Amino acid sequence: MRLHSAILSSLAHHRITSRFRQIYSLQRPANATAPMATSEDSLRRALAEKQSTIDASGNTIRQLKSSGASKSEIDEAVKALNALKLEKTSIETQLKASISGDANGSVMSRDAFRQAVVNTLERRLFYIPSFKIYRGVAGLYDYGPPGCAVKSNVLAFWRQHFVLEEDMLEVDCPCVTPEVVLKASGHVDKFTDLMVKDEKTGTCYRADHLLKDHCKDKLEKDLAMSADKAAEFKHVLAVLDDLSAEELGAKIKEYGIVAPDTKNPLSDPYPFNLMFQTSIGPSGVSPGYMRPETAQGIFVNFKDLYYYNGNKLPFAAAQIGQAFRNEISPRQGLLRVREFTLAEIEHFVDPDDKSHPKYSEVEKLEFLMFPRDLQMSGQSAKRLCLGEAVSKGIVNNQTLAYFIGRVYLFLTRLGIDEERLRFRQHLPNEMAHYAADCWDAEIESSYGWIECVGIADRSAYDLRAHTDKSGVALVAQEKFAEPKEVEKLVITPIKKELGLAFKGNQKMVVEALEAMSEKEAMDMKYVLETKGEVEFEVCTLEKTVTITKKMVTISKEKKKEHQRVFTPSVIEPSFGIGRIIYCLYEHSFYMRPSKAGDEQLNVFRFPPLVAPIKCTVFPLVQNQQYEQVAKNISRSLTAAGISNKKDITGTSIGKRYARTDELGVPFAVTVDSTSSVTIRERDSKDQIRVSIDEVAAVVKEVSEGRATWTDILKKYPAHTSASADE
Amino acid sequence: MRLHSAILSSLAHHRITSRFRQIYSLQRPANATAPMATSEDSLRRALAEKQSTIDASGNTIRQLKSSGASKSEIDEAVKALNALKLEKTSIETQLKASISGDANGSVMSRDAFRQAVVNTLERRLFYIPSFKIYRGVAGLYDYGPPGCAVKSNVLAFWRQHFVLEEDMLEVDCPCVTPEVVLKASGHVDKFTDLMVKDEKTGTCYRADHLLKDHCKDKLEKDLAMSADKAAEFKHVLAVLDDLSAEELGAKIKEYGIVAPDTKNPLSDPYPFNLMFQTSIGPSGVSPGYMRPETAQGIFVNFKDLYYYNGNKLPFAAAQIGQAFRNEISPRQGLLRVREFTLAEIEHFVDPDDKSHPKYSEVEKLEFLMFPRDLQMSGQSAKRLCLGEAVSKGIVNNQTLAYFIGRVYLFLTRLGIDEERLRFRQHLPNEMAHYAADCWDAEIESSYGWIECVGIADRSAYDLRAHTDKSGVALVAQEKFAEPKEVEKLVITPIKKELGLAFKGNQKMVVEALEAMSEKEAMDMKYVLETKGEVEFEVCTLEKTVTITKKMVTISKEKKKEHQRVFTPSVIEPSFGIGRIIYCLYEHSFYMRPSKAGDEQLNVFRFPPLVAPIKCTVFPLVQNQQYEQVAKNISRSLTAAGISNKKDITGTSIGKRYARTDELGVPFAVTVDSTSSVTIRERDSKDQIRVSIDEVAAVVKEVSEGRATWTDILKKYPAHTSASADE
Incomplete structure (x- = not known):
């Protein structure tokens, strides 16, 4: 399932979040993961102290006035008070800057810059809000002529850089997808966001957005807030993605958050599936969805593609296409939309050998990386050499690193500023339980650091899910040059004894015995040999039964095997093309004075490769x-x-x-x-x-x-x- | 509305068919539109005559035998009978060939050829039935690696040949489309096929398909059918697209057609909308559809695109993208699918000037054309010079002809055999009432002649529909070098008099008066001047009122105008990319013996341009x-x-x-x-x-x-x- 570990493991947090959600989620605030005290905290404390000094100073002046002190004495006290107020203003400015993450305190500059870019983009038809003459639809945008040309150049380069240069097998699958496929992938059950409704008007909001806005707003505007309170709000922001429906609901109640437009009370949060649903064929009995990602089309074709590649691993398949996501309330302009172009690669490898033949071509590259431990210890991203990151075990394997390197080359050749590009490793709580490692290419824009490419080692998860659901084995074979002798676990339930003991339940007990892992079986063998019987839990019966020595034999036998059959691991770089293009616009935009100096002229410094x-x-x-x-x-x-x-x-x-x-x-x-x-x-x-x-x-x-x-x-x-x- | 004239005019036939339906409908049988007697009729008559001669001859032999005639006499008669039977077989073969349209009578060869192509395509993963491991979904196909490469080459060449060489404005709009847009275009109300249901199992069928299959089956298998009966079935096939739900239902009853799988009775035909429906946003109150064509995205952006083009006509906008169509029961493999790639061009021109600056580059081209009159008189397509077709008025205008020529160049450069490519003009009953002219590029395949590109002059219909629905004027201006004096109709209702006469209904009467056409107004003026009063029908009141001379003044005044404001005409070439690619596969495929001569080897003779x-x-x-x-x-x-x-x-x-x-x-x-x-x-x-x-x-x-x-x-x-x- 393309879902977080948190869902499938028995952790307390059940917030349901897909792999895709990770790529397309709002980036977490840069400091949210930093547990150490920030300068913001000390500024808040300084501000509170200054305020009490000012209050005291005001009292002093009032006392001086009422006690008939001399004018010069009062003037001096007022002067001192004004100096304190100036100091307070200065602390406030620093605090605001610290909150917005803007070092020189120009809180407006990011917004102003974005406005200048977006105005130019809209005026020159790089994009157009879709169906504008009908007042548009939130989260849907058209690419106008120059935008369309940029997109088509980016995609052509993607094909050259990945498909052609890496000999990938490109496929093109439909957007309309039957339910069974997305049931297997986990999207039907788990691809949801938590929603609240205005109890009177029925207007829908994303629960985490409301809580997030509340906390950010308090932090930004209530400068006099205590450092403790501020720390609480910041903690909520940091764990926002992990909150369960109940926890989110409790916080909304606790903070008295109401519907932003009407101030009406809100419902409890409940999950809303983000897929656009439809019905295939005229009968109305075959539900379908618009695909939320292109990857599933590749997984279900694994068998044919493996054959096409001469039954050899590794190989990669790729797909460019539309994906759909019925956002509850899209925000952030071109960064969070309801329909977008994805370019995805599924690179299938032997889980026992994740080396890459072309690894040497990227291992000397150096760029900003943000490994897990730097994030946990509150440090910033660092320039690292990719080869060293692999040899030190920071990046899990060569193939993953190879793709990180290729993504770096792809993005910088497009014109992404390498100073505003970093590869951030997922924290343990962000990653699915089956994932071996995951890195996001994040690009800094006026919205902050934006996840634009996700590069994940998803192990064998996806192929196994479709094998289970379809009954078609999506596996690879490795033929041995010579037959190999292997030790194999053999569990032989003695059906006659089991039948006598469990009657109608016999079948379930047999299945449970056969399904034991090697360790469970060897443990059972030991107990049976020493004690003669063992308590054994049969999940399908929801009870524990007693197994005696006569009922099962467990042994290890040596066998000759001619081949190894295994489910390949998949390493998946997934590109949000629209997000990359938007960041490219911001990185390419600048203004310069006209010759006469009477106006500022806009320029996009696109490299020829992407210029429309x-x-x-x-x-x-x-x-x-x-x-x-x-x-x-x-x-x-x-x-x-x-x-x-x-x-x-x-x-x-x-x-x-x-x-x-x-x-x-x-x-x-x-x-x-x-x-x-x-x-x-x-x-x-x-x-x-x-x-x-x-x-x-x-x-x-x-x-x-x-x-x-x-x-x-x-x-x-x-x-x-x-x-x-x- | 992208719909047939038949729908909107008051003709008896109400069969609802979109412009798009025309492009993607099954081609009509080559002889279906030919009213003259075909060789098939004479063959049927010859067969019937031969049969009665055989019957007579059989009787003669029986009589000879019973009357004890000599062995030599009987042998001679039997010999004569066998000769007659041989002649009958020969007529049957000719008749079968005539029915299947296959001149040399090799009825199976087309199917066998198709099977060879399709086997190769599937085995080499040019395409894959989508979601195959889940037993697939009818009408959905993946492009595997070589197919995907061919598609991407075809689209790249389309961009070069049309967008780049013609300076078109390419746009890229979402597939998810709000209802209002498709309400304006007519798709919500009229984009339907007639469906019948198995009354017991609920299985759905296309009503016209069942009727068509019945007629074709009878014609093919019942060779002894009378010529009159055969003519009736052929007439039904010819008018199939024009039959109303009632007429279709009546024919199904008359012929006793039942559900093909179960032989259960069928419901009456009723319309089924072919769009995939969904819901935009979480509230469930904003219906949306997956677009059935890409054209609407261009029309709603006309204003911005016209501005981008410096407020100048003509210009063309283009879009490549997915389109969706929830077929009732898809057949014909890759030719009728539920999701497909369209490439559409909307070329906007001044309706008063449909010349084309680059017309001279195509006017000398010669290729197979099938104008209306050749079809009506039962002739075949002919090689014509494009320039002559324009000068003789066969093709409506230069711009339409220019695109026909460019489409011819595009298809033949891709590798379409020009002997199996024709441009067929729509018959009057196929064309929308507003369309000026329409030609389909049809490619001959094993399925017959397939419509692959539609090239239509749709006049101002689409822009007007969106102007009406949105209230945003989608118009162009022509600034005059010098102001022009024009005579303008001025209708001035005298509100005081109207108020006295009609009280609360005054507003409706005023509006009706102001809405009169020039002819109506001048007729009223004449009657008022001669008789003093006139009967006037006010639709909004649903009654006729009496207007007197005092209530309105009607005059023509001379005014100076500085510009002309008008709705541009649109000429629309629309390409079904998947169909073109399938036909290309058939035209490129051949077999040749291996060197050893022991097997047949398959080859696709793709030009390098499209080779995967x-x-x-x-x-x-x-x-x-x-x-x-x-x-x-x-x-x-x-x-x-x-x-x-x-x-x-x-x-x-x-x-x-x-x-x-x-x-x-x-x-x-x-x-x-x-x-x-x-x-x-x-x-x-x-x-x-x-x-x-x-x-x-x-x-x-x-x-x-x-x-x-x-x-x-x-x-x-x-x-x-x-x-x-x-």
């Missing part, structure tokens, strides 16, 4: 000859497969540059003669002169990454723009 | 040196973006060639030295020798279509294989 359009073509002035040249250049670029856009409006060249900078177009060709043209690079604004015959080839070379702009600069003469009014 | 893998790399023998060379070649191909596969098994080279021929891999590199290798082309089996340094560049060139195999053959020495056991 690689090149714009402008005639410098409106002129038939230049327009014909521009048309020819555009046509030859198109023929070479380079996306381009002509702009033949009479707008000033500076404005036209600004327009395409805002779309992140890396190169602009300006036609100012009929023999040669200029090519301008977006970020440096450098220009070179290139003859008309060469221009398409040069743009193609630099767009496809076969040459850098620096290489090109060396080969062609610089152009110093006199005419351009940039 | 471009190149295989084999070491001739298992040898570390050769394997290293193979690895290096494979790596350099991957780096160049050329998909490739190594095969280092010890299998004979002939077997390895056969394996990759069956996947349609166009080139195979065999490593038989450490300095040079052979490259073999799949269909010709020609081999050349190329040095190791050049091999990646050569394969890239010929895979990307920058050189043909013939070009390459001229440049490199031929290799005559001595060692290869092919």
Whole structure:
């Protein structure tokens, strides 16, 4: 089941959370997992002390006034009070900054930055709220033309970087999925969020969101709160994901949380399944769901794919496609949506051999990693060498590490700033009980650290779940070069004796005996040999029975085996494409003053690989000859497969540059003669002169990454723009 | 509404059929629309005559025998009877061939061919029935690794050929769609098929399918049927799509059709909506559907896209994505599925100017076209020049023709056989009342002619529907260079008089007066001026009122207008990607004997553009040196973006060639030295020798279509294989 350990183990916390939930959940506050005292605590204490000093000082002044003290004496006391108030303001500012995690105290700057990015994205149609003319639907967005081009570039690169370079088997399965598949995977029963309803209007809210908002709001606004109270709220935030329905309900009651819109009382929390349900076929008797992830389509095809790969391990299958999640109340704009594109890899390996043939290609990489122990001890992420992390046992195995390294390369080549990218290891309470290890690629954005890729070693869990449910063995075989002698446990229930003793219950007892693990069986053997009988619990009978020596023989026998049959482990990197793209927008966006200095111009510094359009073509002035040249250049670029856009409006060249900078177009060709043209690079604004015959080839070379702009600069003469009014 | 004219006009036939239904419906039998007598009729008559001659001849023999005629006399008569029987068999064979549309009478060959293709496709995982380990779901298929690669190549070429080369605005909208959007488009009310239920078991069937099967079965098996009866069944098949629920029900009763599986009686036909329904958000009060087409996502964004295009027409928007259709009982394998990929284009034009700037690039193209009049007069499709079809008024306008030409180029470049591709014009009863013209690209497969692309001029219908429902004007403006003087109708209700006469009903009367068309208003003006009063029907009051001269003034005034505001027309090419790919499989498949001649080998002759893998790399023998060379070649191909596969098994080279021929891999590199290798082309089996340094560049060139195999053959020495056991 793609679910937390907490669900299936007998821990007290039953909060139901899927593996997928982990990838798509709100990141926990950076300091939530840090048990040590933060500077915030000492600031709160300092603030409380300052406040009592101020109160005392106010009292003193009132006493001075009522006792008729001299003006100079009073003035001095007032001056001292004002100084205290200034100090208090300064502590408040520091405290606010500490709460928001913003070092220089500019609480607004993140929001303002995000607003600038989002405004540009919406104005230039990178995305559009879906069905806008009908007032939209929360959590549904369209990719407009430049957004769609960026997405298609990201996916094409994903195919090249993973599917092609790693020889993966790509598949494409339907979104409509019958219930039985998602029953086996655990989604039908466990893929839920806890919901509360406004008791009068019926409006639904996510229970944990309301509690979270309450705690954050108190922490941010009630600066005079005691350090103890603050610590309590912070503890609630830290354990939010682990709270059961009952615990969440109790906290909501305790804090007196009501419906945010109406102030009406709220219902108790109850689970809401996040899958979009539908019905397959006309009869109404075959329930189906829109898949919540693409992975299941791969697991159910394991047998065919293994055969396709020549019955050899390891191999990886991959799938890109839509996934659906009926969020209770989507927030955070493009980061939490009801329909999104996932790109998932399932890499199947022998559980006894998780080495990777291409491991040496990534082991020297260094980047920010945030292992479990650094999180638990309240430290920050650290630059680590991947190979060392494996040899020190921080990362569980080579294959997992190989994918961490490949994900790092993928994201940074797309243009993700490596200083704002970290790989965070899951804490024990975040991980499913069967998982061997799990790391999230988190990208820092204006919303904080966002989980964009999950890379998990899920052991044999998924294949076993489908084997159990379907009855089709999803296993691999390893043929031995020579037969091997193995010691095998043999349990032989003596049916005659068991029949006499248990009559109608015989079958259940036999099954329970046969299902014993090696250890249980050997323990039983020992007790039977020493005491002659043993108490034995039969779960299916819900009672304990007495087994005597005559009823079962237990032995170890040596057998020759020609092959080993086993369920492969799966290592699963799962990419939230929309989240990666949104973070890419934030990391690529900057503003610079116009030449006249009278306005700020927006630029996306997309690498050519992801830029929605690689090149714009402008005639410098409106002129038939230049327009014909521009048309020819555009046509030859198109023929070479380079996306381009002509702009033949009479707008000033500076404005036209600004327009395409805002779309992140890396190169602009300006036609100012009929023999040669200029090519301008977006970020440096450098220009070179290139003859008309060469221009398409040069743009193609630099767009496809076969040459850098620096290489090109060396080969062609610089152009110093006199005419351009940039 | 994306629906047939028949629905909205007041014709007697109410069969509800969407535009989409047209694209995805079963093609009608080639002769169904032909009103003239077919050879089948004369064959049926000949068969009936032959049968009565045989009966008569049989009687004669019996009489001869009973009257004790001589043995030689009887033998002669029996000989004559046997000759007659042989003639009858020959007529039956011709008749069967005529019914199945198979000229040489090989009724089984199509099925056998299909079986060979489908077996290969399934065995090599081009596709996999979805959720196979759970016994699958009818109408859902996965693309396995080679199928997924073919699909991704087809879509990449579609993007290059349409989006990039035509400067289209690509968008990407969600599949989950709120009800209001599909209410506006007409799908909620009209996107239905007629269904009947087994009255005892509740099993559902498509009513038209049962009737169709009954008629076809009778025609095929009851060869002795009278020509009149045969004509009746054929008429039913021809008008099947136009039958109302009542008419269908009556025919089912008349023919005594029962449930095919149980022979139980059937319910009356009733409409079943084909959309997968779901619910958006947790409250259960916001119904939604999985989109049945991608087009609506473009229409609702018209305003933003028009702005993005600089408020200029024409422009086209495009979308590739999943669409869903909850078929009652899917048949025809990969051709009728419940979830499929559509690629749709909406090209918006000024309805007064449907010329196309690039029309000259396609007007000289010639291919099979099947205009309306050829269909009506029972003729076959003809090779026509596209430009002539436009100038003769067969194709409605240049833009429509431009897209027909571009679709022809797209399909043939993919590898569709142009002899088995035709463009069929819709008959008047197939077309929506608002549509100006509509042509389907039909591809001939073992199932007959399959509609794979629909190219329709849908006029302003869709944008108007969403304007009406949303209240947001989806219009374009044409600014005049100089203000134009236009005559405008001005209707001024005199509210005081109307109020006196109609009191509370005044508002309704005023609205009805203001809503008059120009003709109605001018007619009223004439009657008022001549008679002083007029009877006027107010629909909202459901009655007729008397309007007098004092109550309204009607005049025409000259006004200066600065711009023209209008709803653009839309020309919509819509591609069923899965259907195109299936037809491509059939057109690419062939069998040839193995070298030893002991078996038939399967080959897909995919052009490199669509081949799932471009190149295989084999070491001739298992040898570390050769394997290293193979690895290096494979790596350099991957780096160049050329998909490739190594095969280092010890299998004979002939077997390895056969394996990759069956996947349609166009080139195979065999490593038989450490300095040079052979490259073999799949269909010709020609081999050349190329040095190791050049091999990646050569394969890239010929895979990307920058050189043909013939070009390459001229440049490199031929290799005559001595060692290869092919």
